[in-house]
Amino acid sequence: MEGMVRLSFYLFAAASIAVAAAWVCYMVYAVGFIRLRRTALATSTGMTVTGSSTEHVPGPMSAARFGSLFGWFAAVFAGLSVLTRAIASHRGPYSNMYEFSLAFVFVLTLAYMLFERFYNVRQLGAIVMTIALGMCLYLWSLPPRMREVDALNPALQNRPLMTLHVSAAIVAYATFAVSFAAAILFLIQLRKNVSWLPSAEMLDDIGFRAVTIGFPMLALVLILGSIWAHQAWGAYWSWDPKETAALFTWLVYGVYLHTRSLRGWRGQRSAIILLIGFVAVGFTYYGNYFFGGMHAYGGVN
Amino acid sequence: MAESIDAHSGGHVAADNEHGDHSPPTRRKQALAGLGVAAGILILAWFVAGRAGLSDVGKGGINTSLLPKVGDEAPDFVAVSPMGDVVHLSDFKGQPVWLNFWGAWCPPCRAEMPDIQAAYEQLGPQGLTLLAISLGDKPSEAINFAELNGVTFDILLDPDRSLTSPTYPIYNFPTHIFIDENGIVQKIVLAEMSADQAIEAAQSILPEQTASTNTRQ
Amino acid sequence: MAQATLEKRGFRNSPLETIVDRIWRFFCSVRAAVVEIAILAVLVLIGTLRGSSVPRWIADAIPATEGIVDRWYGWDVFHSMPFMLILAILTIAITVCTLNRAPGIWRTINEPTISTTRGFIRNADVSANATIAQPVESSLDAFTTSLKKKRYRVLSEEHGDAVHVYADKNRWAKLATFPFHLALILILIGGIVGARYGFKENEFIIPEGSVRDVGHGTGLSVKLDQFSDSWREDGTAASYRSDLVLYENGEEVKRDSITVNNPMSYGTTTFYQTSYGQAAQMRITDLDGNVLYEDATELGIYRSSTNPDAPAGIITLPQSNLRLNVIAPDEDRANAPMLDTLNLESGQMYVQIRGTGPDAGAEMQDAVLVQGVPQEINGIVVEFQRETRFTLLQVASNPGIPIFWAASFLLVGGLFATFYFPHRRIRAILDRSGEPGVTQIALAPLAKRDWSGQKDFRGVVEDLQRRLQTDFVVNERASTYLERPAKPASNSA
Known part of the structure; x- marks a missing residue:
């Protein structure tokens, strides 16, 4: 199994490169359009920049297509990296921050690529790939010791349940990241009405759709965590900080879902709640750094 | 991998045409470009991962190898007897040997000692040799503690743990290693044992005929 | 709503x-x-x-x-x-x-309003219309088939010259909001029931070979046969195991090993492996040899005030008005000498004897006991027989658990049903008032600011177009988020 662990690390390196390349391409796409829009506004008095303006500028568009290509490669390589590591460890990615974050990069890129395909928009790529790239840099900054597959301590020896618990968490966090990207663009769109961005309706829908995947998943995370805590400690809820941080995140998205049926809240205010929600996700994700409690050995050190 | 690019690019042909791509490349060209990109990433990854210590990855954690493995020949070690004599494991070649690495500073080892003695009282007459190597103890304390427990087996000393650690790096107290008369490791127990469990574990290294007269299995 | x-x-x-x-x-x-x-x-x-x-x-x-x-x-x-x-x-x-x-939800599911208005369709974010060269009846049939293929339920009503259609899918998923919200209440009820009618012992200690009563009116007592912690060669913990024997009113009823993540249940009471530690097997007699105490006492629950580095335990002998503080050698010798003037070695226990009740404050002796050597102190004979181990369990009885499990199921199921099966609705008017044998159809989804709903609707229209071989005109309204009067428009709508 030594070879599998090594192969997993190699594939992670490949995924990191693909993420970095995708990030560059999506950035070129975004910056290229911003520049073009400026020049278009500056040079042409009568001409308005609309969605069809791309006809004259194949440059940024092909950058975005390369972004998608690299994005898919990132998802594939990260997925294979997670898979080979799972083969070596016979369990899901839950024993330390390295394997958890690696799986997060996989699901984040995959979820984004699926959203990109479904909605046929590539403008979210710049934001999502920034998050993915940040995760990759974080992964490289972790001590190399964590690249090894460790045996489980007795409390974590509940493979099926822990694998499900953590997988659901990763899916939830990844979809929340997509909704975060959509919310940022939505807020920009609402103020600036940028022609090359997708319509506000679509951005709003991407944000909402992503949350409708993530919200039930996070509920599942809380429930599976309770079942595990019940089996391991005899208490399904102990007000452990990481538990309550996840609950807080869930409640924020609960607020978001309710505001969507409120006149005057749907739109800008809902989008702002999505931003708060993602900050909460980050706090829950890195909670191990702030909290003691049962999740402390979740493997920061 | 090639498929995924292909399908992906295909899915977007219409969209790209809307945006007026001048000459959409053919599918084959796209697939080749995709393969080229994949190969480029993988080659670059080889250098990046190599610089980050790829060859060292995979040796730690569950793949750590410290103690001799079951089925391997037990490596030799040296320790000192209470009389000050140098004792080699190889001195006991041809006998089934039970190694008990312990410390008088270690509560589970202290709790276990009467059980080990009880097991030895039954196994000793069957030809089993028990070497209890005290690691990290003041010699007098280890010897006194053994005497208080009426120990009749051999106590060996390695006060600063430097003698045994090259071949037997011990991170668990107590550690039990059972070696048969051919010098092959048959069983490793990294836990405290009751007398019954110790007797059962020692069956794996006792010669057949005695094992069958006294079997608990 | x-x-x-x-x-x-x-x-x-x-x-x-x-x-x-x-x-x-x-x-x-x-x-x-x-x-x-x-x-x-x-x-x-x-x-x-x-x-x-x-x-x-x-x-x-x-x-x-x-x-x-x-x-x-x-x-x-x-x-x-x-x-x-x-x-x-x-x-x-x-x-x-x-x-x-x-x-309201029940009405939406069971008796939705079928009739609609042209105004509704006209003002929808997206709508479609077409002229079908077929009579209304066959157009309606084709329309119905097309929607049913897409799992829609189709309801229609005659209104003069027109047929009004209401079609929806995933309508039952609308009910899922009830089990979900009920689950939230059930979780609270479960918590209250658990807190009121259950009990939880966080530090239930049994030394090896000893029996301890569970209490709380259960009539249960537990014996620890053996505690075993096994490790891996790199020094990480592999498992903690306790071999338990359970007695109910003195009768053995169950025998099982528990580890972390594998508790043992009997009735509503469950035993969880939590921790472990060292213990000392002690035997205390009076001068005539009558046994006053013969049991293991757990060490490490207390710390000696004179040497906080040393695990300590307490034995009380109520009939003799005595209390014994049993203090083990230091865990970390290197750290001890400043506080530890006794220099206890392995195989020794330090015992302080104190008077309780009427004898409180009486002058008493202390002694260093050597393993296996009975010693007379203050009129009793104390023997430290050997060291053993203790296990620390959590014992819990939580009648709220079944409620919690039911709530969990409803909660997760309800949420998935709500969000993964969105309720889609379409309204249509099929009008025969024009040329005979020709149908004017106009349709729109109830999907205000709902991009996915509108996408779904477009799919329906495309399918319809193929099936009827008729071109549909799809009308879209500009972004409703952006239509603010004060905004300087840079985008031609």
């Missing part, structure tokens, strides 16, 4: 009725629900941060906040009045809201 529509009855002028009406409306309001959930979220956040180093950072960064931070650390949010209060309000709100929404 947001506001209650109470029937206006004759006696609505009574002030009491007005108050009830207002309270009812308050609890039904989504706006209030948003505020309530937000308050709950803020309290949860305050409680969460209390368990972290964040308040400390704040205090370090802004010294003026020192006082608030201290109070923050001192405030047990999750058991505080405001927290209970907001939970109670939310429970009421959920109940009232559910009662309020139920009839």
Whole structure:
């Protein structure tokens, strides 16, 4: 199994490169359009920049297509990296921050690529790939010791349940990241009405759709965590900080879902709640750094 | 991998045409470009991962190898007897040997000692040799503690743990290693044992005929 | 959905009725629900941060906040009045809201309004219309088949020259909101039931070979045959195991090994492996040889005041008015000499004897016991026989658990049904008032600002187009988010 662990690390390196390349391409796409829009506004008095303006500028568009290509490669390589590591460890990615974050990069890129395909928009790529790239840099900054597959301590020896618990968490966090990207663009769109961005309706829908995947998943995370805590400690809820941080995140998205049926809240205010929600996700994700409690050995050190 | 690019690019042909791509490349060209990109990433990854210590990855954690493995020949070690004599494991070649690495500073080892003695009282007459190597103890304390427990087996000393650690790096107290008369490791127990469990574990290294007269299995 | 529509009855002028009406409306309001959930979220956040180093950072960064931070650390949010209060309000709100929404949702599912208006279709975010060269009846048939293929239910009604159609899918998923919200209440009920009718022992200690009573009216007692901790060669823990024998009113009823993650249950009582430690097997007799105490005593639960580095335990002998403090050798010898003047070695225990009850304060002796050597001290004979180990279990009986499991199932199931099967609705008018044998069809989804719903609708229209071989005109309204009068438009709509 030594070879599998090594192969997993190699594939992670490949995924990191693909993420970095995708990030560059999506950035070129975004910056290229911003520049073009400026020049278009500056040079042409009568001409308005609309969605069809791309006809004259194949440059940024092909950058975005390369972004998608690299994005898919990132998802594939990260997925294979997670898979080979799972083969070596016979369990899901839950024993330390390295394997958890690696799986997060996989699901984040995959979820984004699926959203990109479904909605046929590539403008979210710049934001999502920034998050993915940040995760990759974080992964490289972790001590190399964590690249090894460790045996489980007795409390974590509940493979099926822990694998499900953590997988659901990763899916939830990844979809929340997509909704975060959509919310940022939505807020920009609402103020600036940028022609090359997708319509506000679509951005709003991407944000909402992503949350409708993530919200039930996070509920599942809380429930599976309770079942595990019940089996391991005899208490399904102990007000452990990481538990309550996840609950807080869930409640924020609960607020978001309710505001969507409120006149005057749907739109800008809902989008702002999505931003708060993602900050909460980050706090829950890195909670191990702030909290003691049962999740402390979740493997920061 | 090639498929995924292909399908992906295909899915977007219409969209790209809307945006007026001048000459959409053919599918084959796209697939080749995709393969080229994949190969480029993988080659670059080889250098990046190599610089980050790829060859060292995979040796730690569950793949750590410290103690001799079951089925391997037990490596030799040296320790000192209470009389000050140098004792080699190889001195006991041809006998089934039970190694008990312990410390008088270690509560589970202290709790276990009467059980080990009880097991030895039954196994000793069957030809089993028990070497209890005290690691990290003041010699007098280890010897006194053994005497208080009426120990009749051999106590060996390695006060600063430097003698045994090259071949037997011990991170668990107590550690039990059972070696048969051919010098092959048959069983490793990294836990405290009751007398019954110790007797059962020692069956794996006792010669057949005695094992069958006294079997608990 | 947001506001209650109470029937206006004759006696609505009574002030009491007005108050009830207002309270009812308050609890039904989504706006209030948003505020309530937000308050709950803020309290949860305050409680969460209390368990972290964040308040400390704040205090370090802004010294003026020192006082608030201290109070923050001192405030047990999750058991505080405001927290209970907001939970109670939310429970009421959920109940009232559910009662309020139920009839409406039931009507939407079972007896939806079929008739519609041209105005509705015209003003929809997206709509489609076409002229079909078929009579209304066959157009309706084709329309119905097309929608049924897409799992829609189709209802129609004649209105003069026109047929009004209402089609929807995933309508049952609308009900899923009820099990979900019910689950939230059930979780609270489960928690209350567990706290009221259950018990939890966090530190239930049994030394090897000893029997301990569970208490709490269970009639149960547990014996620990053996505790075993096994490890891996790199020194990491592999498992903690306790071999237990369970007695009910003195009769053996169960024998099982438990490990972390594999508890043992008997009736409603469950035993969980939590921790372990060292113990000393002690035997105490009087001078005539009558046994006063013969059991293991756990060490490490107490710390000696003279040597905090040494695990200690207490034995009480009520009939002799004595208490024995048993102190083991230091865990970390290198750390001890300053405090430990005794220099206990392995195989020794230090015993301090103290008077209790009427003998409290009496002058007593201390002694160093050597393993296996009985020693007379203060009129009793004390023997430290050997060291053993103890296991630390959690013993819990929680009758709220089945409620919690049921709630979990409803909660997760309800959420997945709600969000993964969105209710889609389409309205249409098929008009025969033009040329004979020709149908004018106009249709639109109930999907205001719902991009996915509109996408789904486009799919329906495409399918219809193929099936009827008729071109449909799809009308779209510009972004409703952006249509603000004050905005300088840079985009041609």
